[in-house]
Each structure stands twice: as C-alpha cells, then as structure tokens.
Amino acid sequence: MKAIKVGLLGIGTVGSGTFNVLRRNQAEIRGRAGRGIEITMVSRRNVALAREIVGDAAQVVADPREIIANPEIDIIVELIGGCGLARELVLEAIAxxxxxxxxxxxLLAVHGTEIFAAAREKGVMVAFEAAVAGGIPIIxxxxxxxxxxxxxxxxxxxxGTTNFILxxxxxxxxxxxxxxxxAQRLGYAESDPTFDIEGVDAAHKATIMxxxxxxxxxxxxxxxVEGISQLQAxxxxxxxxxxxxxxLLGIARRRSDVAGGGIELRVHPTLIPTQRLIANVEGAMNAVVVQADAVGTTLYYGKGAGAEPTASAVIADLVDITRLHTADPDHRVPHLAFQxxxxxNTPILPMAQVLTSFxxxxxxxxxxxxxxxxxxxxxxxxxxxDAVLQRESAEGERQTDLIILTHETQEGRMNTALAQMQALPTVLAPIVRLRKEELA
Amino acid sequence: MKAIKVGLLGIGTVGSGTFNVLRRNQAEIRGRAGRGIEITMVSRRNVALAREIVGDAAQVVADPREIIANPEIDIIVELIGGCGLARELVLEAIAxxxxxxxxxxxLLAVHGTEIFAAAREKGVMVAFEAAVAGGIPIIxxxxxxxxxxxxxxxxxxxxGTTNFILxxxxxxxxxxxxxxxxAQRLGYAESDPTFDIEGVDAAHKATIMxxxxxxxxxxxxxxxVEGISQLQAxxxxxxxxxxxxxxLLGIARRRSDVAGGGIELRVHPTLIPTQRLIANVEGAMNAVVVQADAVGTTLYYGKGAGAEPTASAVIADLVDITRLHTADPDHRVPHLAFQxxxxxNTPILPMAQVLTSFxxxxxxxxxxxxxxxxxxxxxxxxxxxDAVLQRESAEGERQTDLIILTHETQEGRMNTALAQMQALPTVLAPIVRLRKEELA
Known part of the structure; x- marks a missing residue:
C-alpha cells in the first residue's frame, strides 16, 4: 500500500523528534499501521536549520502554505504553536x-470550537494527543x-516545569x-516561564480534558487559573x-448537587494526601487521575514534554488517522469524544461555587x-x-503560625470567613490560603 | 442510525455488570459511539437466573448457539471462560x-493464534481489552x-488477588x-485460588501483552510461571x-544482547525499590509499567477485576467495533498490534538465560x-x-539469617552458584531465592 505522506509545519524540538522517531522506528510503525508513514515536506523560516535536521529525506520550504497546497500531502502536522499563524494554517489545511x-x-483550548466545526464540515480529522500530557495516551x-x-x-x-519546581x-x-x-539552567523552564508557572499551560490542557x-x-x-509563583517553602x-x-493540579469535576448541573474547571496548587499515588509523581513527570462510575479510579503516568515523548503522541495520531480515514466519518472517534x-452546555461554575477543602x-x-x-x-x-497545627512560638517571639485544615466547603463561604479572620487585630499578616483535595 | 445489537454468551458477574453499565450510561455511550449499543440476547444454562438480571430487556436462551445463529446480532460477547466451550463458541461466532x-x-493466551487467524480470514474483529488488567485500557x-x-x-x-494478599x-x-x-472471606480470592496464587492468571495476561x-x-x-504460595512473611x-x-510481576522484556534476539516472559514474586510508583500499588489494584524508546516510562493504574471495571473494558471494545467495522479491514487495529x-518469531528465552538480580x-x-x-x-x-544484611543471632542461638542482594546476572549462573552454596555444611536450610528488578 502507498505510504501516507505527511508535511510538518514548523520543525523545532518536537518536529525533529517526530522526524527522528518516525525514521528510526519506521519498520515497527509500518508493521503496526499496515502502511508506511513518511514526512515528505517540512517548513521553517530558516530553511538551512530545517535542512540540518532532515537532510535530503524531505523537501524543505520556508512557506508552510506550500505544504498545504501540495496535493500529495495527506496529513498536516502543525508544530508552530500559538494562536496566530497556527490558527490560520490549521484552518487552511482543513479547508x-x-x-x-x-x-x-x-490553540485548541481557545479556538477548538471553530477548528473542530471546520473539520467536521470538511470530513477531516484533527488529532491532538500531543496537546495534553505529552507522551501519555490520555486523550x-x-x-x-x-x-x-x-x-x-x-x-x-x-x-512538568511546575512539578519539577515543586x-x-x-x-x-x-x-x-x-x-x-x-529549572531554567537545566532546560525544564523557559526563559520566560510565565505560561508554565502561572498555570496557563495546565489550564489549556485541563480545558481540553x-x-x-x-x-x-x-x-x-x-x-x-492560579500558578505556583506565590507558593512559599x-x-x-x-x-x-x-x-x-x-x-499544581488541573481539575475538572462534574457537580450534580448544583441546580441544572455544573462543571468545576480550575488550576491551582493543591494539597494531596501523601499516600495517593499521584502525590508521589516527582520531577518533570506528568500524571492524570480519572474517576469514572464504572471503572472507578484509573491513573496514567509518563513524560509530559520533551522531543521524543511528544513525538510519540504525534505519531500515534498519524497512525490513528492512517487507520480511521477509511472509516465512515460518522463512525470515527469524535474530536471531543461526543458526537x-x-x-x-452544562455551565462552568464560578470559583465561589466550587466545593473544596482548605x-x-x-x-x-x-x-x-x-x-x-x-x-x-x-x-x-x-x-x-479537619486538623489544627499550632507552632510553639520561638524563644522571645510573641507571634506564631497557626495552620488549619478544613473539611469540604463552598469557596464563597470561605472567602467571607477569610475576610473576617483577616480583619482580626490578632491576625498579623495576610492569611495564606491553599486548596486541598482528598482525591478519594 | 440503527442500534448495534449485542448477544452475551454467559451472564454472571461481568455479564450483569456489562448489562447494567450499558443501560445506566446508554445516553453517554450513544453520544460517544454515534449509535445505540443494545444487548438484545443473553444465554445462560439457568435461564431463570439470567432473567433475574435482564428482566424483559433482552431475550434469554439456554443455548448460546441460538445467539450465534441469530442474523440480527452484530457482536458476540463471550463471558463463559475457560478453553473448552468458550473456544468452540468463539470460533463458531467468527465463522x-x-x-x-x-x-x-x-483462551487467548493459549488459543490466540488459531482464533485471530480465523477472525482475519472472515474479516471480523476479536477485541479483548477486558482480558488484561480489567478496566485499565492497557491493550x-x-x-x-x-x-x-x-x-x-x-x-x-x-x-488483584495476589496483590491484595501481598x-x-x-x-x-x-x-x-x-x-x-x-481474601477468600472478602471475595478477593476464589474458593479454588490456584490460578491466581500460582501465577497462571498473571501469566495468561503477560503472554497477551x-x-x-x-x-x-x-x-x-x-x-x-511462579506464584506466591511459597512466599514467607x-x-x-x-x-x-x-x-x-x-x-507478583508479569514481565516481558526484549533482549538484544542475545544472538538473534530473545524475549523474556516470566511471572514471579519480585523485589521492587519502594520508591517506584508501582511498588506503591496496594490492595487489589493493578498497574502496568511500559518502557519504550520514544516515550520513556509510562504507567497505567486501575482496578483489574470486578463486575463494572471489567464491563468498562468490554463496552469500550463494543464502541471500538461499532466505530471500526466500517473501516477497510486492512486499516483496522491488528489484533496483536502488528499486521x-x-x-x-523472536524466541522466548529459557529462564537460565534471563538477566535479573537476586x-x-x-x-x-x-x-x-x-x-x-x-x-x-x-x-x-x-x-x-549489591548489599548484605546479616542479623545478629538471637541470644543462645548458633545460627542466623544472611540476606544478600546481587547485581544483575544470568539466572543459569545463579543456579550453579546456589547449588554450591546449598552444599556448604554451614548453610543449614534451603536457600530462599527471589528475583529483584530495579525497573529504572
């Protein structure tokens, strides 16, 4: 059978990882997919850098639109990032x-609705396993x-950046x-780490999930969206x-105790009992716990970033498309799981209505x-x-730390209580408030 | 779209779980699959017991062959177990x-080759997510x-039985x-627990993986295949x-240091460093760690048995078949991952050639x-x-326990050394030998 032809828009870390893994494991991948999968075109503004990666194995162009325009290309892999050019190119590729x-x-957390609708219209698939938790097949x-x-x-x-830091x-x-x-020195954090440390990246992924x-x-x-930059040792x-x-957890929770139903969608530093498996996920590793009615608790763990782990997910999507493109479009896996x-339209609840402990x-x-x-x-x-921990004052000190763990309550109620506690003359500094989840 | 019609051969614990989950979550499942999935026939020798479970919602028959013969049934779910009647019925359903x-x-670990070949011949799918690690989507x-x-x-x-016991x-x-x-009192172990405690069940699953x-x-x-019945506190x-x-681990490992390559396939009690995530999987829970070249280490955790967790896997397969049956058969997911x-035919190595530490x-x-x-x-x-632990003798005793951890070696070599150590007059009892894996 003829090989599936793939064009990469953008070839940096993940692109070169994808190129290398696809080449290194081509026999295994062909053996699984039933046909070859070949990257035949790549684009990068700096074509010389792109050519260093792919050599003569693929055509290198500066303009990604040349790839989209090529009728020989079956699948476009978008690795440019961001919501500007990437959005335009994805929509053009679909068109x-x-x-x-x-x-x-x-791109998907912000413009997913538009993109998936366009894909449905044209009968094509938009696959995005690599968008959440890197190589873990969580999607x-x-x-x-x-x-x-x-x-x-x-x-x-x-x-991974914030988990490494924590x-x-x-x-x-x-x-x-x-x-x-x-973390910046070791390459676990970018020179501008805002998206990671302020929880934005995690919130994009939690939104998709x-x-x-x-x-x-x-x-x-x-x-x-709340990050870890204010967290104290x-x-x-x-x-x-x-x-x-x-x-730093990304949490999505269905609430049936709210009239009409509701969804909690939140990213924030969270206390988790040490004996939970996910509490023991250390360094740059990722893990997702899912609680579902029939299967109970399941957990998925692995590398959430890096050239080859992300490539693993990109290539799994290429194989899936290779398989599913011959299926009746109504029978393919829907982009967002549901037809x-x-x-x-269950609403996402405001934080004041969230149930959590503190x-x-x-x-x-x-x-x-x-x-x-x-x-x-x-x-x-x-x-x-739930628990109180009162430190003895240090010698000669007239103040001390009081730590309180609460049971579950509505966040709005806690906000009111916090304002009253903060106003007490005996409370000498801004109260630190973190959320706690038992994940049981 | 017309609902997919399913017949259950055998309706006991897993069958009734499947029936109940499919009914309880029918709206969600239809919303994902794009069409309804209905169990319209079930078989059980004791039809009265089957009728207690399904009521009027499905036709109950004593003879499973009536279901296979019914042209309205699209998918057969075999839940009879064992390698006798189950094998015959699966082959008849495929035919x-x-x-x-x-x-x-x-059935699959022993007769998989025959069954998958028959399915290929007829262009049908045999799905078996529920056969390994219950509700965890490890397949x-x-x-x-x-x-x-x-x-x-x-x-x-x-x-799960052996993990609960350990x-x-x-x-x-x-x-x-x-x-x-x-464990028997709590329902975690069967009255004849041999298959579980002697490692046979785990070996079936490891074989499939x-x-x-x-x-x-x-x-x-x-x-x-080695179980835990000889393990001492x-x-x-x-x-x-x-x-x-x-x-108790099921291990499958590729060996490239053996001429022509080889595969280790073994089930035995195994020491694992306590800090590994999988060492902290307790009770009846299951988990599988996979080491792969691009993605690195991933881990999958969840319930490995029980009515609804197993039903979760059975139904996922039903949805997959609902989706993939319209795809070109050459493009479906191959039964054993590879076309x-x-x-x-990489050979499975004899234990004497296995590399492990002790x-x-x-x-x-x-x-x-x-x-x-x-x-x-x-x-x-x-x-x-790697390490030695020598206990001080108890007061008045003239003998003591000596514990040795070794680095990795070939099992055959260790067997020879063990025979020589056992022959020493100062070694007073049969030496206990367990395998140890770092899983790093």
Missing part, C-alpha cells in the same frame, strides 16, 4: 481537505478507553525563585508535616483566645475543621 | 461472521497509544495462609528493611568464615553483590 495533527494546546484513554463511563472528575499534574522546593527545602533559576470528559465545548476563558513544609504534598449533537496559615499573636476567635468565625460559616 | 468481544485471557495503550515506539519491556501487577502480608505482618483465608508489545505470537506454554520484612517491596505479515536468604551457622565462603562462590561465578 484544503487535509487531516491535521497538532500539539498546540493553546485516547478518555475518549476511547473509558467510553462506557460517566466520568465524575479528573485531576492531573499536567505541567519537587525540588520540597526535597531541598528551597524557595521558588531559587528553584526556578535552577474537561471538554472530552463531560461533552462540553472548550472554554478556556471560564477556567480558574514554609507551606510545603507544613503540608508535609500534616501528611500532604502540594502539586456534536450529543454535546451539552489549608490556612495564619500568622497570629501568641495570646489567649486567638484560636477560639478564629474557630468561631469558621463555625459561624459552617466550615468544619 | 458466522460476527465480531467478538471476550474477557477470556486463558489500547500498548496497541494504539504507543504505536510510535519500540517497546523495551513491560512489567505489571496484573492479578499487601496484607506486608502491612499486617501475617503469613500467606492466614491472608489467603481472609508480550505478543502485542513485541509482535510475537501468544505462547503461554513458554512463559515461566520473613522475606517481605527483610525486603522492606532493604528498601524493597515484593510484588500478520509484520509479526516475528535476593537470597541463607540460614547459616553463626561462625567465622561463613560469609567469606559464600561471597567467594558468588565471586567465582562473576555475580557481584
């Missing part, structure tokens, strides 16, 4: 009747492996700024003493009645306490 | 042009998610027989002290020179020592 593979989470698991299930929630460590902060007791510099899990459109603008240490690890007419650290005056005033405020808002 | 879904690992991950990769090895906790033995310090009784990972035929008869304790947990003409426990006379004589034997066979 030209090409199937598309992309690793671009930002496939959610979209095909768990089709029998009503998914209840998912929670993932889906950004692991280092904990194991070495260092502060955020120091570890960030180390929320759509697939619950059959809702991608709605990045509704996601709550002290809180990692206190959490550890209380039996918790702090991870378009089976999608729903870790609070209060710097308080070391005097009688302080704890009582604080616990009274919590009780008045029906927030029940 | 009748039906697609088949089965959870029967024994899908290996066969589709990791298509880009050359798989190097995989190691799995793929039998977890209890460790956490409560109890011996095997006591915990087995407890080895075929998919390496493109070799299923060869259960070549698997090394003492060794679990010593392993723990040395930083290891003992798990028939891309399979290979845990040895020797009951020795507490006298000068004992350790030296033993380490000399190991050195003479080029087996290097």
């Amino acid at each position: 030209a009747g090409k199937h598309v593979v992309t690793a671009n989470k930002a 496939k698991a959610l979209r095909e492996g768990l089709t029998a299930n009503r998914i209840e929630w998912l929670a993932g460590i889906i950004n 692991s280092e902060m904990r194991s070495k007791g260092l502060d955020f700024a120091t570890v960030l510099k180390e 929320s759509a697939i899990a619950f059959g809702i459109p991608v709605q990045f603008d509704k996601a709550h 002290t809180d990692i240490k206190y959490a550890e003493q209380l039996g918790y690890r702090i991870k 378009p007419d089976a999608m729903n 870790y609070l650290r209060l710097r308080v005056a070391d005097e009688a009645g302080v704890l009582s005033r604080i616990t009274t405020i919590l009780a008045e808002h029906d927030i029940s306490i | 009748a042009g039906k697609h088949v879904v089965t959870a029967n690992k024994a 899908k991950a290996l066969r589709e998610g990791l298509t880009a990769n050359r798989i190097e090895w995989l190691a799995g906790i793929i039998n 977890s209890e033995m460790r956490s409560k310090g109890l011996d095997f027989a006591t915990v087995l009784k407890e 080895s075929a998919i990972a390496f493109g070799i035929p299923v060869q259960f008869d070549k698997a090394h 003492t060794d679990i304790k010593y392993a723990e002290q040395l930083g290891y947990r003992i798990k 028939p003409d891309a399979m290979n 845990y040895l426990r020797l009951r020795v006379a507490d006298e000068a020179g004992v350790l030296s004589r033993i380490t000399t034997i190991l050195a003479e066979h080029d087996i290097s020592i």
Whole structure:
C-alpha cells in the first residue's frame, strides 16, 4: 500500500523528534499501521536549520502554505504553536481537505470550537494527543478507553516545569525563585516561564480534558487559573508535616448537587494526601487521575514534554488517522469524544461555587483566645475543621503560625470567613490560603 | 442510525455488570459511539437466573448457539471462560461472521493464534481489552497509544488477588495462609485460588501483552510461571528493611544482547525499590509499567477485576467495533498490534538465560568464615553483590539469617552458584531465592 505522506509545519524540538522517531522506528510503525508513514515536506523560516535536521529525506520550504497546497500531502502536522499563524494554517489545511495533527494546546483550548466545526464540515480529522500530557495516551484513554463511563472528575499534574519546581522546593527545602533559576539552567523552564508557572499551560490542557470528559465545548476563558509563583517553602513544609504534598493540579469535576448541573474547571496548587499515588509523581513527570462510575479510579503516568515523548503522541495520531480515514466519518472517534449533537452546555461554575477543602496559615499573636476567635468565625460559616497545627512560638517571639485544615466547603463561604479572620487585630499578616483535595 | 445489537454468551458477574453499565450510561455511550449499543440476547444454562438480571430487556436462551445463529446480532460477547466451550463458541461466532468481544485471557493466551487467524480470514474483529488488567485500557495503550515506539519491556501487577494478599502480608505482618483465608472471606480470592496464587492468571495476561508489545505470537506454554504460595512473611520484612517491596510481576522484556534476539516472559514474586510508583500499588489494584524508546516510562493504574471495571473494558471494545467495522479491514487495529505479515518469531528465552538480580536468604551457622565462603562462590561465578544484611543471632542461638542482594546476572549462573552454596555444611536450610528488578 502507498505510504501516507505527511508535511510538518514548523520543525523545532518536537518536529525533529517526530522526524527522528518516525525514521528510526519506521519498520515497527509500518508493521503496526499496515502502511508506511513518511514526512515528505517540512517548513521553517530558516530553511538551512530545517535542512540540518532532515537532510535530503524531505523537501524543505520556508512557506508552510506550500505544504498545504501540495496535493500529495495527506496529513498536516502543525508544530508552530500559538494562536496566530497556527490558527490560520490549521484552518487552511482543513479547508484544503487535509487531516491535521497538532500539539498546540493553546490553540485548541481557545479556538477548538471553530477548528473542530471546520473539520467536521470538511470530513477531516484533527488529532491532538500531543496537546495534553505529552507522551501519555490520555486523550485516547478518555475518549476511547473509558467510553462506557460517566466520568465524575479528573485531576492531573499536567505541567512538568511546575512539578519539577515543586519537587525540588520540597526535597531541598528551597524557595521558588531559587528553584526556578535552577529549572531554567537545566532546560525544564523557559526563559520566560510565565505560561508554565502561572498555570496557563495546565489550564489549556485541563480545558481540553474537561471538554472530552463531560461533552462540553472548550472554554478556556471560564477556567480558574492560579500558578505556583506565590507558593512559599514554609507551606510545603507544613503540608508535609500534616501528611500532604502540594502539586499544581488541573481539575475538572462534574457537580450534580448544583441546580441544572455544573462543571468545576480550575488550576491551582493543591494539597494531596501523601499516600495517593499521584502525590508521589516527582520531577518533570506528568500524571492524570480519572474517576469514572464504572471503572472507578484509573491513573496514567509518563513524560509530559520533551522531543521524543511528544513525538510519540504525534505519531500515534498519524497512525490513528492512517487507520480511521477509511472509516465512515460518522463512525470515527469524535474530536471531543461526543458526537456534536450529543454535546451539552452544562455551565462552568464560578470559583465561589466550587466545593473544596482548605489549608490556612495564619500568622497570629501568641495570646489567649486567638484560636477560639478564629474557630468561631469558621463555625459561624459552617466550615468544619479537619486538623489544627499550632507552632510553639520561638524563644522571645510573641507571634506564631497557626495552620488549619478544613473539611469540604463552598469557596464563597470561605472567602467571607477569610475576610473576617483577616480583619482580626490578632491576625498579623495576610492569611495564606491553599486548596486541598482528598482525591478519594 | 440503527442500534448495534449485542448477544452475551454467559451472564454472571461481568455479564450483569456489562448489562447494567450499558443501560445506566446508554445516553453517554450513544453520544460517544454515534449509535445505540443494545444487548438484545443473553444465554445462560439457568435461564431463570439470567432473567433475574435482564428482566424483559433482552431475550434469554439456554443455548448460546441460538445467539450465534441469530442474523440480527452484530457482536458476540463471550463471558463463559475457560478453553473448552468458550473456544468452540468463539470460533463458531467468527465463522458466522460476527465480531467478538471476550474477557477470556486463558483462551487467548493459549488459543490466540488459531482464533485471530480465523477472525482475519472472515474479516471480523476479536477485541479483548477486558482480558488484561480489567478496566485499565492497557491493550489500547500498548496497541494504539504507543504505536510510535519500540517497546523495551513491560512489567505489571496484573492479578488483584495476589496483590491484595501481598499487601496484607506486608502491612499486617501475617503469613500467606492466614491472608489467603481472609481474601477468600472478602471475595478477593476464589474458593479454588490456584490460578491466581500460582501465577497462571498473571501469566495468561503477560503472554497477551508480550505478543502485542513485541509482535510475537501468544505462547503461554513458554512463559515461566511462579506464584506466591511459597512466599514467607520473613522475606517481605527483610525486603522492606532493604528498601524493597515484593510484588507478583508479569514481565516481558526484549533482549538484544542475545544472538538473534530473545524475549523474556516470566511471572514471579519480585523485589521492587519502594520508591517506584508501582511498588506503591496496594490492595487489589493493578498497574502496568511500559518502557519504550520514544516515550520513556509510562504507567497505567486501575482496578483489574470486578463486575463494572471489567464491563468498562468490554463496552469500550463494543464502541471500538461499532466505530471500526466500517473501516477497510486492512486499516483496522491488528489484533496483536502488528499486521500478520509484520509479526516475528523472536524466541522466548529459557529462564537460565534471563538477566535479573537476586535476593537470597541463607540460614547459616553463626561462625567465622561463613560469609567469606559464600561471597567467594558468588565471586567465582562473576555475580557481584549489591548489599548484605546479616542479623545478629538471637541470644543462645548458633545460627542466623544472611540476606544478600546481587547485581544483575544470568539466572543459569545463579543456579550453579546456589547449588554450591546449598552444599556448604554451614548453610543449614534451603536457600530462599527471589528475583529483584530495579525497573529504572
């Protein structure tokens, strides 16, 4: 059978990884797919750099539109990134009747609705396993492996940079700024690390997963996004003493206790019980836990980034398209797991309506009645306490740290209680508030 | 679109789970698959019991062949188990042009070659996600998610009964027989637990995974099968002290250092470093670690048994068949991941050629020179020592336990060394020998 011909728009780290893996493992891949898969064209503004990677094995062009215009190309792989040119090119490729593979989470989290609708219209597939958790086949698991299930929630460590930083902060007791510099030196963090450390990248991925899990459109603008740049080593240490690890989680949860239903979609540092498997995912590794009604808890773990792990996902998509392009389009795997007419508009809830438990650290005056005033405020808002840790004051000090873990409550209620506690004259510094999830 | 009609051969635990989940989540499943999936016929010798489960929702027959003969049925789900009647019925269903879904690992590990060849001949699919690790979509991950990769090895906790027993033995310090009784009382072990505790069930699953990972035929008869019934609580304790947990692993490993290549396929109790994620998989849970060249290490975790987790996998297969049956048969996912003409005959190695490291426990006379004589034997066979733990003798005792961890060596070499050590007059009891894998 004739080989499937692939064009890469952009060939940097992931592109060269894809090129190399496809060439190195071509016999195995052909043996699985039933036909060869060949990258025959690549584009990069700097054609000399592209030629260093592909040699004579593929045609190199500066203009990606030359690839899209080539009738011999069956599948376009978009690896340019961002939401500008990448969006235009993906839409043009679809309009030209090409199937598309992309690793671009930002593009899909923000413009997914437009892109998937265009693809449906033209009867082509847009595949994006590489967009979430790199080499872990989590899109496939959610979209095909768990089709029998009503998914209840998912929670993932889906950004390797922040997980590396948190692991280092904990194991070495260092502060955020120091570890960030180390991560940049080692190549785990970019020179402008904002998207990673402020949770944006994780929120793109959580947005995509929320759509697939619950059959809702991608709605990045509704996601709550909170990163780790404000996280202090002290809180990692206190959490550890209380039996918790702090991870940056992307969480998507179905809520049936809200009238009409609702979806929580949020990214923030989260305390997780140390004995949970996902709490032990260290370094730049990724993992996603999925809770579903029939199968129960499943977890998927692996490398979330890097040239070859991402290439692994890109190539899996190429093989899937090679297989599925001969199937009746109505029988292919739907882009967002559900057929378009089976999608729903369950709203994403505002944070004030989110149910979670909390870790609070209060710097308080070391005097009688302080704890009582604080616990009274919590009780008045029906927030029940799970654990309290009160440090003895250091010699000569007149203030101390008070750590409180609460049971689950509505975030809005906690906000009100926090404002009242913060106003107490015996609370001497801004209260640190982190969320805690049992993931049970 | 017309619903896909399914017939269940056998309706016990998994069958009723499948029936219930398919009914409970029918809207979600239809929304994903693009059409309804309905169980319209079920068979069970005791029709009254079957009717209790399905009511009027499906036709109940005593004779499974009535289902196979019904031209309205698109897919047959075989849930009878074993290699007798189940084999006949699966072959008859294929001959009748039906697609088949089965959870029967024994059948596929032993008769897979015959069954897959018959299915190919007739252009039908035989799907078996439920045969390995229950609800974890590990077949899908290996066969589709990791298509880009050359798989190097995989190691799995793929039998919940034995993992439950090992977890209890460790956490409560109890011996095997006591915990087995407890497991039977709780329904984690069958009244005849042989297949589970002697490693046969795990070996069936490892055999299937080895075929998919390496493109070799299923060869259960070549698997090394060793269970946990001889495992002593003492060794679990010593392993723990040395930083290891003992798990029953199913291991399949590609060996390129053997002339012509070779595959290790083995099930046995294994020491794993406690800090590995898979060492922390407790109770009846399952997990599989896969090491592959592009993606690196990935891990898949979840429930390996039970009515609804298994049903989750059965239904995922039903949805896949619903999708893929319109694809050109040459483009469907091959049963064993590789196209028939891309399979290979790399031999499965005899245990003597396996490379592994070892845990040895020797009951020795507490006298000068004992350790030296033993380490000399190991050195003479080029087996290097990783760690030694020598217990002080108890008051008044003249003998003690000597624990040795070795580095990797060939098992045949260790067998020779063991025979020599056992012959020493200062070695007072049969040497306990367990295998150890770093899984790094």
